Amino acid sequence: MTVGALSEICGPAKSPVVWMRTGHTGYIGPELGVDPHSPSVAVLSIGLDGPFVLETAAHGDIRTGSSFAPARAVHRVVAPEAWILLLFVDTAGAPATGIAEEMTATVGPYGLGHRRERELIELCRADAVDPDRIFAQAIAGHAPAADPRIERVAAAIRQDPNRTFRAETIAANLGLSTTHFLRLFTQQSGTTFRGYQRWTRLMHALRDVATGRDLTCSATDAGFATPSHFSETFHHMFGMSASGVLRSGIRFDLGTSPAP
Incomplete structure (x- = not known):
């Protein structure tokens, strides 16, 4: 690859x-x-x-x-x-x-x-x-302005994907109830707080694999508890196995630097 x-x-x-x-x-x-x-x-x-x-x-x-x-x-x-x-x-x-x-x-x-x-x-x-x-x-330039609080939370998740972020803790730091924070995150991002953490971990692991790292190590470093957890998540997200993707001859373009 x-x-x-x-x-x-x-x-x-x-x-x-x-x-x-x-x-x-x-x-x-x-x-x-x-x-x-x-x-x-x-x-x-x-x-x-x-x-x-x-x-x-x-x-x-x-x-x-x-x-x-x-x-x-x-x-x-x-x-x-x-x-x-x-x-x-x-x-x-x-x-x-x-x-x-x-x-x-x-x-x-x-x-x-x-x-x-x-x-x-x-x-x-x-x-x-x-x-x-x-x-x-x-x-087409029509994306609405995002809530800066949610952008900061999303950026923190991307920067540290293997960390387990707790909604209650973040909500308290923002001065919000947990229910309000979770609703606001979904409204602003279009996905759930937990779902975004799963997606970010998956992207982090895939980026590492694309640079030549071992798939199991990449999954562990991204915060997946076991290789099977990673495999199940990948299939749920994309409808096929990670190994199937890697065997398909796809090339990866990672840009100039990892996503923040």
Whole structure:
């Protein structure tokens, strides 16, 4: 496994890539035949070779060119032998709301038909893909201002993912009740306090693995109690095993520095 520089990220017909940035993690590559899954953060999916099928439990199969699934919404994208963009959005700047507002239709909790779908496809097909430009196009500058208190908490979690943060302690430090803090965190970030900690640990472990570290050690250092805990969490988030991802030939672009 190698870490690809930004200039090496290539669109369809070349090699698939995962990038990791503060605020967003993306994948451009073939649809990998995943199981239904439920990420702890929101995800924008776009078919780069044409429409795909969004499978949902409560709303059936939906054919669309792009979809937005909020955090914890169970789904999977089905596009056999076709390339897709998956853009997972973090709490930084509350971007999930900005993307949701760019969808032109809804079915239940899912948004359909991104207004800039064509432009995003073109960006993904470029010879040198710019992850930050894709992210900016996806939110179109419409992300609302985030509560600075929640941004500080999220940043602390990212900086120390293996630490167990207690909602009661943080709430007391902010002068809030625990219930109010947990509600505010979910409203601002689009995911739960515990769910965000799981996501951050997973991203920390994946980043370490991408640099060549042992998977078991990376998972332990990120705060997972056991390798099986990490494996279960990874499958729940992405619908496939971590080893399956690592065997798929995906390259990793980690940017210039780890996410704060």
